[in-house]
Amino acid sequence: MTEKRYVYADNAATTRVLPQILEAMTPYYLEEFGNASSGLYSYGQRARAALEDARARCAKMLGCDAEELYFTSGGTESDNWAILGALRAKKDKKHVISSSIEHPAVRNTLLRLEKEEGYEITWLPVYEEGIVRVEDLEAALRDDTALVCVMYANNEIGTIQPIRELAAIAHAKKVPFFCDAVQAVGHVDLDLHELGVDLLSLSGHKLHTPKGIGALYIKKGMWIKNLIEGGGQEKRKRSGTENVAGAVALATALEYMCGEEGKRERERILALRETLIDGLLEIPHVRLNGDRTRRLPGNVNVSCRFIEGEGLIMWLDLMGVAASTGSACSTASLDPSHVLLAIGLPHEIAHGSLRLTLDVDNTEEDVEFILDAVKKTLERLRAMSPLCQE
Amino acid sequence: MYSEKVMDHFQNPRNVGTIADANGVGEVGNAKCGDIMKIFLKIEDDVIVDVKFQTFGCGAAIATSSMATELIKGKPISEALTLTNKAVVEALDGLPPVKLHCSVLAEEAVKSAIADYYTKIGREIDFDLGCGGCCDHCDHH
Numbered sequence: 001m002t003e004k005r006y007v008y009a010d011n012a013a014t015t016r017v018l019p020q021i022l023e024a025m026t027p028y029y030l031e032e033f034g035n036a037s038s039g040l041y042s043y044g045q046r047a048r049a050a051l052e053d054a055r056a057r058c059a060k061m062l063g064c065d066a067e068e069l070y071f072t073s074g075g076t077e078s079d080n081w082a083i084l085g086a087l088r089a090k091k092d093k094k095h096v097i098s099s100s101i102e103h104p105a106v107r108n109t110l111l112r113l114e115k116e117e118g119y120e121i122t123w124l125p126v127y128e129e130g131i132v133r134v135e136d137l138e139a140a141l142r143d144d145t146a147l148v149c150v151m152y153a154n155n156e157i158g159t160i161q162p163i164r165e166l167a168a169i170a171h172a173k174k175v176p177f178f179c180d181a182v183q184a185v186g187h188v189d190l191d192l193h194e195l196g197v198d199l200l201s202l203s204g205h206k207l208h209t210p211k212g213i214g215a216l217y218i219k220k221g222m223w224i225k226n227l228i229e230g231g232g233q234e235k236r237k238r239s240g241t242e243n244v245a246g247a248v249a250l251a252t253a254l255e256y257m258c259g260e261e262g263k264r265e266r267e268r269i270l271a272l273r274e275t276l277i278d279g280l281l282e283i284p285h286v287r288l289n290g291d292r293t294r295r296l297p298g299n300v301n302v303s304c305r306f307i308e309g310e311g312l313i314m315w316l317d318l319m320g321v322a323a324s325t326g327s328a329c330s331t332a333s334l335d336p337s338h339v340l341l342a343i344g345l346p347h348e349i350a351h352g353s354l355r356l357t358l359d360v361d362n363t364e365e366d367v368e369f370i371l372d373a374v375k376k377t378l379e380r381l382r383a384m385s386p387l388c389q390e
Numbered sequence: 391m392y393s394e395k396v397m398d399h400f401q402n403p404r405n406v407g408t409i410a411d412a413n414g415v416g417e418v419g420n421a422k423c424g425d426i427m428k429i430f431l432k433i434e435d436d437v438i439v440d441v442k443f444q445t446f447g448c449g450a451a452i453a454t455s456s457m458a459t460e461l462i463k464g465k466p467i468s469e470a471l472t473l474t475n476k477a478v479v480e481a482l483d484g485l486p487p488v489k490l491h492c493s494v495l496a497e498e499a500v501k502s503a504i505a506d507y508y509t510k511i512g513r514e515i516d517f518d519l520g521c522g523g524c525c526d527h528c529d530h531h
């Protein structure tokens with residue numbers, strides 16, 4: 001028997017470390033392992049040089065200055081730092097505007113501020129297409145608005161928000177703008193100077209670095225409080241011994257994903273996405289969630305009626321496909337994902353959601369394989385569903 | 391996360407389907423919460439001679455329905471009524487705590503089907519049906 005085929009289609013959850021990225025970072029584990037803050041001897045100096053070189057390379061790919069980038073442990077830390085740091089720097093204002101589809105790293109941080117520190121949060125609607133409207137932000141801004149946080153691209157339905165327009169509206173009222181771009185960086189064209197946001201978070205493991213490296217962009221002139229205190233690394237703004245290997249990995253990943261080859265890959269992945277969506281929509285009682293065009297090149301999210309997502313994911317795994325769902329049963333709570341509810345799906349349809357996220361490793365054959373697996377799985381689960389009368 | 395038994399019943403569920411001439415049918419749960427179980431019984435001389443189920447729900451919901459039908463097949467009604475959610479969980483070698491409500495639903499589905507049979511033959515229902523998913527079970531469990 002041939003080896004069982006398995007297709008990884010959950011790249012929004014995390015990605016494979018690419019060999020060239022692992023290769024670029026390995027010397028900073030095995031040979032140049034010095035502490036970048038031990039500047040009195042050569043090991044430390046070389047580690048520092050590597051760190052600053054990585055920062056400059058990242059900045060170049062993102063369209064910002066190296067001084068505006070701070071390395072962190074990942075997206076969650078960057079999100080927490082941006083929000084808590086910005087709000088604590090501006091204690092007199094207690095109103096925050098965000099979208100109703102933010103990642104828990106933003107959403108739960110804001111919910112806690114609402115519960116424990118007297119903040120008032122306005123959650124902008126996203127409508128059926130899963131996109132915030134500029135006029136809603138305009139109407140929501142108040143004199144006591146301290147911050148606007150809207151994500152660049154949603155992690156579940158992949159929809160891309162009009163960040164540049166939203167940031168301009170916030171700035172017209174002199175309100176700073178934070179954007180969680182964890183799902184977007186490396187997957188869409190993004191130039192920080194053009195974008196005009198004040199704070200932006202990103203995470204390496206969504207673009208083929210190991211887990212545990214990320215960054216926060218803090219625009220020149222924007223001042224936020226520290227989240228993590230300690231030895232004063234990262235220009236006294238983010239303490240903790242620098243992750244030099246991680247920074248090198250992030251720089252290498254950004255150069256690949258935002259470079260010529262990465263851009264060509266995006267076109268290829270987008271074509272795969274379209275084939276996958278077309279194929280899925282041919283199956284009865286399947287609908288696409290989120291706007292079809294204003295979405296990440298690799299994101300597919302559909303709802304399959306009459307079935308529940310956890311069983312779907314478990315069956316797909318047995319068939320050889322890794323995917324994810326916004327169904328409640330995949331989490332500790334019994335409510336389906338807030339994102340699917342925010343685009344107006346009734347609970348029972350939200351329970352049957354399926355997210356497939358494609359990336360550089362995926363091929364046309366993968367798409368065919370996924371379609372076949374989804375068809376067979378749905379047939380099977382629907383055959384045992386009391387809701388399905390066919 | 392799931393035991394081998396649960397995975398086995400999820401992959402090879404026993405007694406899936408419907409019974410055209412069932413004389414006891416019970417349905418519990420609701421789609422909003424993400425699980426519905428429907429049980430069909432064919433009862434002769436107070437013995438469950440055949441049982442089938444349909445389930446909309448997660449892996450644990452499918453496995454608990456399958457196991458519950460196995461545990462009552464061929465049994466007298468009196469015995470089927472003593473089936474507890476705990477017995478279903480034990481027979482499956484355990485369930486994660488967040489999935490325990492699925493076993494409660496399985497027990498209630500069996501009772502609800504037997505109650506339907508009692509109603510059909512004009513016998514008084516002398517056992518507790520549980521909430522059968524009629525309560526706010528999304529928040530309840």
Ligand SMILES: Cc1ncc(COP(=O)(O)O)c(C=O)c1O
Pocket residue numbers: 012013073074075076077079103105151153154155180181182183203204205214
């Ligand atoms: C939009 C978004 N923000 C934040 C995060 C958290 O990033 P990390 O896993 O690096 O902490 C994720 C990852 O799932 C994400 O998709």
